[in-house]
Amino acid sequence: MKCRKCHSKAIINMPEHRLALCQTCYSPWFLEHTERAIKKFSMFMHHDRILVAVSGGKDSLALWHALVTLGYDADGFYIDLGIDEDISYSNKSKQACLKFSERVNRPLHIVTVAEEVGASVPEIKNLTRRVACSGCGLVKRYFMNRTSLEAGYDVIATGHNLDDEVAVLFGNTLRWDQEYLARQYPVLDEREGLKKKVKPFIYFTEKQTTVYSLVNKIAYVRDECPFAVGATSLYYKDIINRLEHDMPGSKRQFLDGFFKARDKFVSSEPVELTPCSQCGQPTTGDLCAYCRLVEHVHRRQPQRQSDESCSSL
Ligand code: AMP
């Protein structure tokens, strides 16, 4: 297989673009398409301060790399979830983000969930009997917004890719979940204390972000979050990849078709947001979901500590 641009040996075949590219031609193509998505959805401009939420995985570190390479003012933000038992997942991820921050010579903000909430994500899971991903999603959304507001960023960028978005859309469509469908878009504009959120890699597949990371020698963490094992989204991704294999371009078609029809799901009267009585972050009720979670953890925590000391007797 030859590179379409220079005819040397191709390293990636992208049937959905009818394009194969070599090691040298790939990064310029990838950066040009990143810029295209940023412009298409008016995500941000060169004078904006961008907070890139980095997990230590390939997508978000590749995003930080691409934005800095394109000359954007982009700093990193890592949320230490405390998922460390046995595999040291969060610790490894934090080290990868810190190293990368040195490489791109940009600051990395870090928030540690156990310090803020009083319990790590696995502990929150045990204390609340919520599935781990629900507590984790809640604290991630909360800290991304709070840190971007406190540190004066204009926009939060996440590394969600085409495979992520299509899997979520597939799930939302299976249930025809109007509320989630209305919120699924690569740009969520700033409103009432909520910072603007964008997904510049919306049109890149996992294969494309992986190849960008490898070509640019980005040292990312390959481990999946242990709580994601067996997740429904992975099952959807598998089905969708089979479809894409037989019908290249299906992922993009599904997502773009939805974007055209999305207006039909957006309510003309969005729910009103007011500041949380405890922390001031926007919420639909009196106390926000995060503060309710912290209260719950604090209520359960003393009981848990005395349980532990009893069992160690
Ligand atoms: P995930 O929900 O794990 O698929 O991650 C989606 C995106 O959320 C990533 O591409 C990152 O931009 C962001 N993200 C995930 N985990 C973290 C984390 N621990 N700290 C900061 N950002 C994260």
Ligand code: ZN
């Ligand atoms: Zn609150």
